[in-house]
Amino acid sequence: LKSAPAYASAWYQLAQLKGRVCSDDELAAMESLWSGEGLLREDRKLLAFALFRVYDQRGDTARAWEFLDEGNRIKAAAAPYSDTETLEMMQRCASGAVALRTRFGHPDFSYPGPRPVFVLGMPRSGTTLTEQVLAGHSQVQGLGEVSFAFDSARKASGLVSKQFPACVEELSAQQLREVGAHYMGRIQAQGETSRFVVDKTPLNFQYIGLLAQALPEALFIHCRRDPVDTCYSIHRIPFDERQTYAHSLESLGHYYRQYQRLMRHWHDLFPGRILDVDYEETVADLEKQARGMLDFLGLDFEPAVLEYYKAGNLVRTPSASQVREPIYRDSVQGWKRYESQLQPLIDALATSS
Numbered sequence: 001l002k003s004a005p006a007y008a009s010a011w012y013q014l015a016q017l018k019g020r021v022c023s024d025d026e027l028a029a030m031e032s033l034w035s036g037e038g039l040l041r042e043d044r045k046l047l048a049f050a051l052f053r054v055y056d057q058r059g060d061t062a063r064a065w066e067f068l069d070e071g072n073r074i075k076a077a078a079a080p081y082s083d084t085e086t087l088e089m090m091q092r093c094a095s096g097a098v099a100l101r102t103r104f105g106h107p108d109f110s111y112p113g114p115r116p117v118f119v120l121g122m123p124r125s126g127t128t129l130t131e132q133v134l135a136g137h138s139q140v141q142g143l144g145e146v147s148f149a150f151d152s153a154r155k156a157s158g159l160v161s162k163q164f165p166a167c168v169e170e171l172s173a174q175q176l177r178e179v180g181a182h183y184m185g186r187i188q189a190q191g192e193t194s195r196f197v198v199d200k201t202p203l204n205f206q207y208i209g210l211l212a213q214a215l216p217e218a219l220f221i222h223c224r225r226d227p228v229d230t231c232y233s234i235h236r237i238p239f240d241e242r243q244t245y246a247h248s249l250e251s252l253g254h255y256y257r258q259y260q261r262l263m264r265h266w267h268d269l270f271p272g273r274i275l276d277v278d279y280e281e282t283v284a285d286l287e288k289q290a291r292g293m294l295d296f297l298g299l300d301f302e303p304a305v306l307e308y309y310k311a312g313n314l315v316r317t318p319s320a321s322q323v324r325e326p327i328y329r330d331s332v333q334g335w336k337r338y339e340s341q342l343q344p345l346i347d348a349l350a351t352s353s
Helices: 008-016 024-035 041-057 061-078 083-104 127-135 148-160 173-189 202-214 227-235 249-269 279-284 286-297 303-310 334-338 343-350
Strands: 115-121 140-144 196-200 219-224 274-278
Touching: 008 024, 008 041, 024 041, 041 061, 061 334, 083 173, 083 202, 083 249, 115 127, 115 173, 115 202, 127 140, 127 196, 127 219, 127 279, 127 286, 127 303, 148 173, 148 202, 173 202, 202 219, 202 249, 219 286, 227 249, 227 334, 227 343, 249 274, 249 343, 274 279, 274 286, 279 286, 286 303
Parallel strands: 115 196, 115 219, 140 196, 219 274
Antiparallel strands: none
């Protein structure tokens, strides 16, 4: 910032540093940059989120929300959300998996190498914490957020020359095996030798229908968190604009309800293979939750999982600073400070799905 005072991305990163509060001079510099001319759209967006963070830290919720709202308006203008496309996509995910299940039942093929465990759910639902706890076990290796499931869906698409999720119901048994082998090949390329590997990519919940059939030994840990806390936490971060649902409170509510519907469908279709893990329960009693997850995997308890923050594992998510210290409780019911501003989200979540 000393060499490039107008570098909005640097202002954003500075504002995000955990345990640090921006000074009055820094705030004045950001406000001056905001009021000036010539900022590119991307820079203006990042600066808006930076100013939200600074005013939020200072307890000025009204001014903070003005900037958060503006930052998300900039995102929404660039990448509008479609209720119809989301509904159609998730319905097609569900119906394609039913078609596979009807034709092949539970496939009996298997692959050499570690057993995959998918930690998934909405972003900001506790997936990073869950992965880090599991990776504290001697027989579990965490992969972090990887594109392996997305790449496997793209593999399925190429095999039948149809886009995901329309491709799923067209797969033959041999092609389904190829998809599973493709995923396992990505793991093997990492040189993993643990008994289990954890793929912690939240939006993989869309691919459960394909993954559960292509990888018959895979298990799924579904992270849940209070819906308003989850959506508010998403809304306050400048996620990639391809995640179009994140840009408005109404869109967040709609997308969240469709996600809930799809997860209920997966539970019905694959009983016993999906474990629900609630973030609030993890925060309240980490050992109980850790034991439950390890039981689900068939592993004995090891005390090291309770000291996940000492492992020093690389984390590339917005939760990185939180999982480098003991259990983080500040985010439970964190949305309450903005209850009036979040009313459109609360109303959207209350609408019957």
